[in-house]
Amino acid sequence: MIMIYDNAQSRELFTGPEGAALMGDMEALMAELRDSGEYLGGEALADPAQTRSVRVVDGVPAVTDGPLAEAKEHFGGYLMVECDSFERACEIARRWPSARFTPLEVRPLMSGGGEEM
Amino acid sequence: MSTASPSGATEELLRALAPRVLGALVRRHGQFDACEDAVQEALLAAALQWPESGVPDEPFAWLLTVASRRLVDGFRADSARRHREDAVFVEGERLVAEPTADALDAPPDEDDSLLVLLLCCDPSLSAPSQLALTLRAVGGLTTAQVAAAFLVPEATMAQRISRAKATLRRAGARFALTDDDTAERMGVVLHVLYLMFNEGYMASSGDVLARAELTTEAIRLTRMVHALLPGDGEVTGLLSLMLLTDARRAARATSGGDLIPLAEQDRMAWNHAEIAEGLALIEDALRATPLGPYQVQAAIAALHAEARAADETDWPQILALYRLLERLLPGNPIVSLNHAVAVAEVDGPRAALAFLDERDLDSRLGEATHRADAVRAHLLERAGSPRAARELYRAAARRTTSLPERRYLESRAAALD
Numbered sequence: 001m002i003m004i005y006d007n008a009q010s011r012e013l014f015t016g017p018e019g020a021a022l023m024g025d026m027e028a029l030m031a032e033l034r035d036s037g038e039y040l041g042g043e044a045l046a047d048p049a050q051t052r053s054v055r056v057v058d059g060v061p062a063v064t065d066g067p068l069a070e071a072k073e074h075f076g077g078y079l080m081v082e083c084d085s086f087e088r089a090c091e092i093a094r095r096w097p098s099a100r101f102t103p104l105e106v107r108p109l110m111s112g113g114g115e116e117m
Numbered sequence: 118m119s120t121a122s123p124s125g126a127t128e129e130l131l132r133a134l135a136p137r138v139l140g141a142l143v144r145r146h147g148q149f150d151a152c153e154d155a156v157q158e159a160l161l162a163a164a165l166q167w168p169e170s171g172v173p174d175e176p177f178a179w180l181l182t183v184a185s186r187r188l189v190d191g192f193r194a195d196s197a198r199r200h201r202e203d204a205v206f207v208e209g210e211r212l213v214a215e216p217t218a219d220a221l222d223a224p225p226d227e228d229d230s231l232l233v234l235l236l237c238c239d240p241s242l243s244a245p246s247q248l249a250l251t252l253r254a255v256g257g258l259t260t261a262q263v264a265a266a267f268l269v270p271e272a273t274m275a276q277r278i279s280r281a282k283a284t285l286r287r288a289g290a291r292f293a294l295t296d297d298d299t300a301e302r303m304g305v306v307l308h309v310l311y312l313m314f315n316e317g318y319m320a321s322s323g324d325v326l327a328r329a330e331l332t333t334e335a336i337r338l339t340r341m342v343h344a345l346l347p348g349d350g351e352v353t354g355l356l357s358l359m360l361l362t363d364a365r366r367a368a369r370a371t372s373g374g375d376l377i378p379l380a381e382q383d384r385m386a387w388n389h390a391e392i393a394e395g396l397a398l399i400e401d402a403l404r405a406t407p408l409g410p411y412q413v414q415a416a417i418a419a420l421h422a423e424a425r426a427a428d429e430t431d432w433p434q435i436l437a438l439y440r441l442l443e444r445l446l447p448g449n450p451i452v453s454l455n456h457a458v459a460v461a462e463v464d465g466p467r468a469a470l471a472f473l474d475e476r477d478l479d480s481r482l483g484e485a486t487h488r489a490d491a492v493r494a495h496l497l498e499r500a501g502s503p504r505a506a507r508e509l510y511r512a513a514a515r516r517t518t519s520l521p522e523r524r525y526l527e528s529r530a531a532a533l534d
Contacts, residue, residue, distance in 0.1 A: 037246075037277030040269055082269060084243065086484050108484075108518040 002093045003105040004044075006076030010101040011047075022097045029095055033081060038092075044077035073102055127167050130176060131160055132337075135257030138180045140229020142188065143292050149236055150282035151191055152184070153254050159184035160257060230255065231345050232294065234338070238305040241288035246281035247309045248316070253278060256334050266331050267316070307355050307411065310339050314359050318366075319519075332363055350406025353398050354415045360395035361418035364388040376525045380427040392422045410445045413438050432462035450481040454492050466500040487516035491526060498533065507533040 014022050033039035051067045051074075067074050079096070083089045086108065093104040135156060142152040159180045173179040237251040245267075252263045264274035294302070317331030339356045346352050368386040369377055399415040406412075417438050424430040439456040446452050453476050461469035470493065478489045494509035510530035514523045 034276060035280060037273055037280060040273055082273070084245070110518055110520045110523070 001107050001109060002042075002079040002081065002089065002096070003075060003107070004077045004079065004096065004098055005073040005102045005104065006098065007072050007074070007102055010098060011076070013101060014098075025095075025097045029092070029097075033079075033092065038081045038083055038088075040080035040082055042077065042079035045075065048074040076102075124168060127164070127172065130172065131163055131180075132257035134177055134180055135160060136230040136233040136255045137177065138184055139254055140232045141181055142184055143233065143236070144229070146188065147292055149285055149290055149292075150279075151188060153282065155184040155188040155191065156180075157253070157259070158187045161259075230341060232292070234306055234342065235294055235299060235302045236285070236290055236292070238302055238309050239285055239288060239290055240302070240305060241284055242281050244309070244312060246277060246284070247305070248313055249274060249277050250281045251309055251313070251338070252331075252334065255338060258334070266328060268328075303349070303351075306342070307351060310335050310342070311355060311411075313338070314362075318362065329366075332359075332366075335359060336363065348406065350402045351409040351411045353402035353406070354409060354412030357395045357398035357402065357415035358411055358418055360391045360398070361415060361422050364391035364395065364422065370521065374521055375528075376521050379421065384425065387422070395419065396422065408441075408445075410442060413442045413445060417442075430462070432459060435459045436463045448481065450476075450478045450485075451488070453478055454488060457492060457496070461496055461499065466496040469496050470500065487513040490516070491522075494526075494529065498529070503533045 013019065030039065048067050051065070053064050053066065053068050055062050076098075079092070081089055081092055083092070086106070089106050089108075093099060093106045096104060098104070138159065139152055139156045142156065143149055146152060162183055163176075163180060167173075167176075234251065234255050237254050238247050242250065249263050249267070252258045252266065253260065258266075260275050260278060261271050263278070264271040267274065291298070314332055314335035317328045317333070317335060319328075336356070336359050339352070339359060343349075343352050343356050364387045365379075365382060367388065368382040368384070369379075371377060395415065396419055399412065399419050402412050403416065417435055420431050420435050420438075436456075436459040439452070439459050442452055443449075443456055453473070457469045457473050460472045473489070473493060473496075479486045482489055490509045490513035494506045494513060497503075497506035497509060507530045510526050510533070514526035514530065517523050517526065
């Protein structure tokens with residue numbers, strides 16, 4: 001799973017004057033991933049202003065506006081890819097256009113299967 | 118077959134016939150990709166019609182006729198290929214006109230299944246593509262079934278399969294393989310079947326039934342190859358290895374899905390019919406054919422299967438077989454790890470730790486370094502170093518991407534607290 005982070009400026013970059021070129025790079029990479037069969041799915045998330053954090057403390061629900069962490073970056077969307085290696089997934093993340101402005105996280109999924117011990 | 122659900126007998130018949138029909142088409146027309154599409158459509162038509170109208174007298178001829186007709190329709194529809202159409206059209210019409218006579222003139226050649234298997238294992242394809250294409254073209258599975266087995270969306274699997282077929286076309290897959298090609302590709306074929314088996318066997322019990330079917334499919338296809346090439350010791354060895362490993366299925370996890378190590382498994386719960394068959398196969402192969410790595414691995418599995426209790430296991434013999442295997446598969450880190458376990462049983466855990474230190478495993482294991490940590494942790498525990506063992510169990514638990522394995526490793530660490 002490739003987790004894509006945004007901040008207030010980086011989202012605007014994609015709609016600004018350079019936006020078309022950035023979207024072009026993104027679409028080219030997406031086409032490559034679809035073609036190779038590595039792409040499993042992905043979504044962009046709505047603005048963090050739409051976020052609510054929900055937790056239950058001692059049985060009492062507490063609902064607050066905004067994302068969990070008070071950070072400049074917020075979780076902006078994700079890509080699911082199936083690759084031959086972890087290195088290949090990292091290469092895809094490196095080529096994702098937003099990596100030029102904000103960090104991405106690449107993490108393997110936990111599977112239900114297990115090797116014979 | 119994703120929408121229709123033919124009876125077990127019909128499905129079995131269709132899947133046995135699928136690679137033979139495809140092989141016959143490919144021999145006549147070349148063009149693996151177009152032929153494979155046509156066969157899939159014929160299988161779908163049969164799955165819909167046979168349960169209603171009954172299985173035809175000549176099911177092979179029926180499938181070949183329908184697939185040929187679909188292929189010809191495809192050529193006709195493609196105006197860019199008009200110049201090629203005439204030749205194929207004539208051939209196709211002949212098939213459509215006299216299907217049973219054609220089939221009786223040239224009774225289906227059993228070797229066609231093997232030809233298709235060899236084509237699917239073209240070296241230009243990646244291992245996942247070889248697997249997917251083999252399941253569809255030789256296993257007769259639909260794209261939806263292959264996708265379910267690999268836990269990916271159907272659209273993703275459709276892309277992968279069509280890309281694999283395009284790669285085959287570009288690579289100019291040859292439809293008349295020489296003996297040299299066949300010998301070279303048999304290694305890839307066996308590896309693909311081995312991967313298919315592992316893909317299914319790695320999944321623990323629980324809700325991932327599709328994966329257990331992969332194991333069954335790998336055994337079915339390996340049986341088919343064994344029937345075609347009964348004198349090939351490595352095919353026999355691989356079939357034996359699969360049966361002896363699959364025999365432990367019911368004993369290797371708790372009802373909650375937690376892994377049970379080999380030494381602690383309830384041996385009464387092993388499948389003794391599979392064990393008997395696996396033992397007979399490997400005894401034959403070892404006696405009659407040149408030695409290869411699958412036979413050695415089957416021989417090791419046989420020694421485990423023959424021990425009535427874990428402490429009756431013939432470890433010196435297993436250690437000798439691992440020495441042999443390491444010579445046959447030099448540099449394989451998983452073999453080295455298993456070898457270390459045998460060293461520990463014969464010469465003690467300290468000797469096994471020294472054995473591992475001599476081999477630079479971590480650099481060769483890549484993402485699987487947690488497995489080396491897990492083995493070292495076991496050895497340290499047995500050597501009486503609980504603190505170091507606990508740290509390594511925890512490190513391995515953090516790094517594995519398998520949930521049952523993580524639970525197992527954490528429980529071992531917790532037991533040392």
